[in-house]
Amino acid sequence: MSARQVTLAEVARQAGVSLATASRVLNGSTRQVSDELRDRVLMTAEVLGYVANASAQALARNSSSLVGLVVHDITDPYFSSIAAGVTKVAEAAGLVVVLGTTGRTPGREAELLSTLRAHRARAVVLAGSRTTDRKAQARLASEIEAFTSLGGRIACVSQAKLGTDTVVPGNRAGARALARELAALGHKRFAVLAGPADLVVTRDRLAGFKAGLADAGLAAPTVIDGAFTRDGGYDAALELLAKKTKATCVFAVNDVMAMGAMAALRERGVRVPEDISIAGFDDIPTLRDTVPALSTVRLPLEEMGEQAARLVLDGGSDVPRTVRVAGEVVLRASTQSN
Amino acid sequence: MSARQVTLAEVARQAGVSLATASRVLNGSTRQVSDELRDRVLMTAEVLGYVANASAQALARNSSSLVGLVVHDITDPYFSSIAAGVTKVAEAAGLVVVLGTTGRTPGREAELLSTLRAHRARAVVLAGSRTTDRKAQARLASEIEAFTSLGGRIACVSQAKLGTDTVVPGNRAGARALARELAALGHKRFAVLAGPADLVVTRDRLAGFKAGLADAGLAAPTVIDGAFTRDGGYDAALELLAKKTKATCVFAVNDVMAMGAMAALRERGVRVPEDISIAGFDDIPTLRDTVPALSTVRLPLEEMGEQAARLVLDGGSDVPRTVRVAGEVVLRASTQSN
DNA sequence: AGCGTGGCGGAAAGCGCTTTCCAGCCCAGC
């Protein structure tokens, strides 16, 4: 079973060169090695099937080839799209991505960051965060500090954290534009299914939407809070129905909530869009196959993941950088004029 | 910026004990340490914010806390569900999962395995594979051999590989049961949208479905091959329509293909289930929100991921083990009696 | 009293690699 690993020393010995030379040929490229020795080393490495021990390299170099990726839930299309972008860029750079999931547990993010620090991950992409618990927040801040002070880089998607690089979607502007377009369809009364109030994303989208309605001279919407998930949308929609508002159009602050809401409406016999129009935000890939097709604000999710990965991998800068990506309103069958 | 890492030696010195003692307290638990020293060490470690360097530990112990997970496409709900199961178990065991995506590129799996070997990953879960290219196949086999001979464990989901542990869904039985139930609805003529013929999954499901039809005394279905993806299903459905078969019921060998097919049918004005019934396989989570709800064979995807992770993490056995999970036919709105 | 014995702390030898530093060597320049 446990055959011993082929080591650099072995390659060096078989090739009749020193450890240093073998190392120089196979990894560190700063110095020149004569063609003859170089070939000998490469040959023997090939023959022996040598693969450098990444732990040893990390130890010697004091930096690993690991990139962390922290998400709440990898089955959520929003996160898996971002994950796809991050892995794409990381793998292209010859790095390895380690996936951590928080399950939306408050302290988990800090724990994961600590683990990542133990592994000397060279960078981390934090996708999705929250601003609840003050203590957890402080803990996270100190972990971020510890991580970066070791030379690691951190980028956040959508939610800025203490001077880290960030990729921020145009939540406010997107929601505002959406509101205006919906108003242009003739809707007068709106409802918003919002996520937890402590989530920056929720706040921005809600504020943007309200601003858009105000632009159109319309009244503020009925706002119903729910969890930031499909089931949260489902529950919020039921609550909305129970309230018997006159809203003819519903904006769910993200697509998964909108999907849940549509399911709830369907079950209750409320037709979309005939009885009520509905729109979401994000344009997750699964939207392609919903019926009716959901109106939304399109975000280039995978590209956002790529951007975040690039921010975190290209040298980095001293000042926190921000990459803004715009949302694009996409009206589909779930909204109709009123 | 680059503050130096708090090291074990530092903790030991501050606590006034030897390196060995500090190590024993904080990590290796075989030996006893007196309460007094133990407390001193724990205190100082706490105060200094000590986090063991995982690379150094991996090097010294010759085994890391990394678990590999290889999937084709993390945005595919099938894979992300499995990924969720794997990460759940791995994180509970205090391990870290590194995510590799192949993008269905032939040689990529072997490459990833090699990288994982370099990192001394203690185990790998291979979800989704294929049996095409003979050369890539051999390369993969030798990587698996290299990986396991170093003491690493490998488990596959759904597709067995050279004596590795495997979690196999009841593809054949599930498809067969599905065929019988569909036949019981009164359908006589069937079409199957199959994936690439070299995929074991495809073959098994197709064979099972045919067997089920035979059980019911029905003729063999029209079979159309396509890619194992949503777009593959879309294209295959178009091809099916072009053939103008008399099929009243379509079986797509997986759900994403079925979703694509439904999109194609919808676009062509073919109503589901009025004009044609359709069923898939897997029961991916997104199915909850499709209209009409898709009939399928339910597989406990997340649990399969958990099982695979457990297989690979619990000591392991000498003989390859197989965990079978049964599929359960779930008839929904996309199939109706004929 | 003499001598195992068991328990616990510490010294030190690695784990596999990188990288500094030094030793040759060859060539150019005075």
Place this chain on the structure above:
DNA sequence: GCTGGGCTGGAAAGCGCTTTCCGCCACGCT
């Protein structure tokens, strides 16, 4: 002819941890 400098190869000192081995001490037994 000798010195200085540019190259290339090798010896060896770590990187931060684990773990073996040894030594010391306190006991308990004959």
